Amino acid sequence: MFRLKNQKSDDCKGDNEVLLSVKGLRKRFGSLNVIDDIDFDLKLGELLCIVGPSGCGKTTILRAIAGLEKPSGGRICLEGKTIEGPGPDRGMVFQDPALFPWRNSLKNVEFGLEIKGMGREEKERIARSSMDLVGLEDFSHSYPYQLSGGMQQRVGLARALANDPEMLLMDEPFGALDAQTRNSMQDELLRIWGETKKTVMFVTHSVDEAIYLGDRILVLSARPASIREEIKVQIERPRDRTGEQFNDLRKEVLGLL
Amino acid sequence: MTYEKDAEKEKRFHLLVKIISFLAFLLIWHLLVTGAESSPFLMQYRIHEIPAPFEAVQALVGNFLGRGIGSTYERGIGLNSLMSFIRVLVGFAIACVLGIPIGLAMGYLKYGVDAGGTIVEILRPIPPLAWIPIAIMIFRENAPLFIVFLGCFFPIVLNTTAGVKCVDMKLMEAAKTLGASSRHLVSKVVMPWALPSVVTGMRIGLGIGWMSVVAAEMVGVKRGLGIGAFIWRVYTSGNIDLVVAGMIMIGFIGWLMNFSIEFTERKLLKWRRTIGG
DSSP, rough: HHHHHHHHHHGGGGTTTTTEEEEEEEEEETTEEEEEEEEEETTTTOEEEOOOOOTSSSSHHHHHHTTTSSOOOOEEEEEEEESOOOOOTTEEEEEOOOTTTSSSSSHHHHHHHHHOOOOOOHHHHHHHHHHHHHHHHGGGOOGGGSSSSHHHHHHHHHHHTTTOOOOEEESSTTTOOOHHHHHHHHHHHEEEEEEOOOOOEEESSSSHHHHHOEEEEEESSSSSEEEEEEEEEEOOOOTTTSSSHHHHHHHHHHHEE | HHHHHHHHHHHHHHHHHHHHHHHHHHHHHHHHHHHHGOOOOHHHHTGSSSOOOHHHHHHHHHHTOOOOOGGTTTTHHHHHHHHHHHHHHHHHHHHHHHHHHHHHHHHHHHHHHHHHHHHHHHHHTTTGGGHHHHHHHGGGGGHHHHHHHHHHHHHHHHHHHHHHHHOOOOHHHHHHTTTOOOOHHIIIHHHHHHHHHHHHHHHHHHHHHHHHHHHHHHOTTTTHHHHHHHHHHHHHTOHHHHHHHHHHHHHHHHHHHHHHHHHHHHHHHHTTOTTOO
């Protein structure tokens, strides 16, 4: 069994810069064709945004990478190995933060470490530094229901980061937040991304968010999803949401949707 | 500040209403049975033979340790109640040990409900008391224990299954992306998620168990220890004061058991945001 998997992963070999590579990905749910032949690579340390019309299957792509959906065709390779299921090497942040309501923030962040069988002290040390990183050091003992939506998302992010994954998969994590919180969370994400140098794949339906965050944007077509356009964002950070370059790019992306 | 004051006042008012309504209940009871002596209509139904609250409590206290009362029930309400209480605890414990894993399996395994659902749904509507003849036949003097077990078992199984069935798939997925194996999923997601439901099943089960033990003892252990057996014995010897005293004891222990489970529930499930706060 295992040998077979390893053999299969030989096709996965690529260049060293590439962390994740998606080749000919297809997904059908029954007769519904959701993803139709998608290819793209993700470079180490890159922040890639995916935008597309709602219901186009962008979340499905992310879930396939997370290992939560089995592709109907094609291959997803992480560091030269085919993805066969969910694993701690890919941290996922959900739109609904999906925190465990019976655990306080710190215990939520410790979840993945607990599963690795880490000792109590080490576990707590890592979880605390992860909480520090997202700026929630004072809320370790709060339960999810005691936190605001933005704070819950930070806990979700800290939980994913504590596992020290190869990459972060973010599924419209700020979609349910109000506009101000959303903007500040975007800045927070950029700061954390800068500090941790994690590779991030970020799904959003907001063109502004994609342009503000991404090194690169994949614009998807309506279902079945295929890549309509790949755009490199050349604007210097911190980006001005009302700047000329920003507006031009916004016009371009909106025109594609 | 004012809000706090209001809350304080409200708390005191809650207590006041509780006390007043309870005293009113005792008063109505007292008036009914004492007044019955002058009403031929009520006497016809022997209402006047029922002890007033004070007399019942007096009988309860006087008989508690079983001294100074006739030889048939010399062992007293205290020891008889304790025996019933132990029966309920043991039956309840066995029901938990068997019922929770079965409920988990029925809820979590793909074909769990197919395997166990029909059997449970056919056995469940049979009242525990209908099992008494079979129970006496097989378990003899331990029949009440079996009846208690049955009374506790089904609510525990069904509530556990229901709790597991409604587990949030988002949380399961989150756990998987954090590296959880299926063993971890059960112990760290499914079980904590189902816990409130399991506790509800335990509370319902304990209530039913306590109710069935009395009836089972009345039929099953006529001469032995047990509050149900005790009540039946004092009834057949015509001591209505002690019948009511025994009933008070049953109510009091049932109330205590429910109170302690509610208390545990609050401690255990403080992460839940409820209407009660």
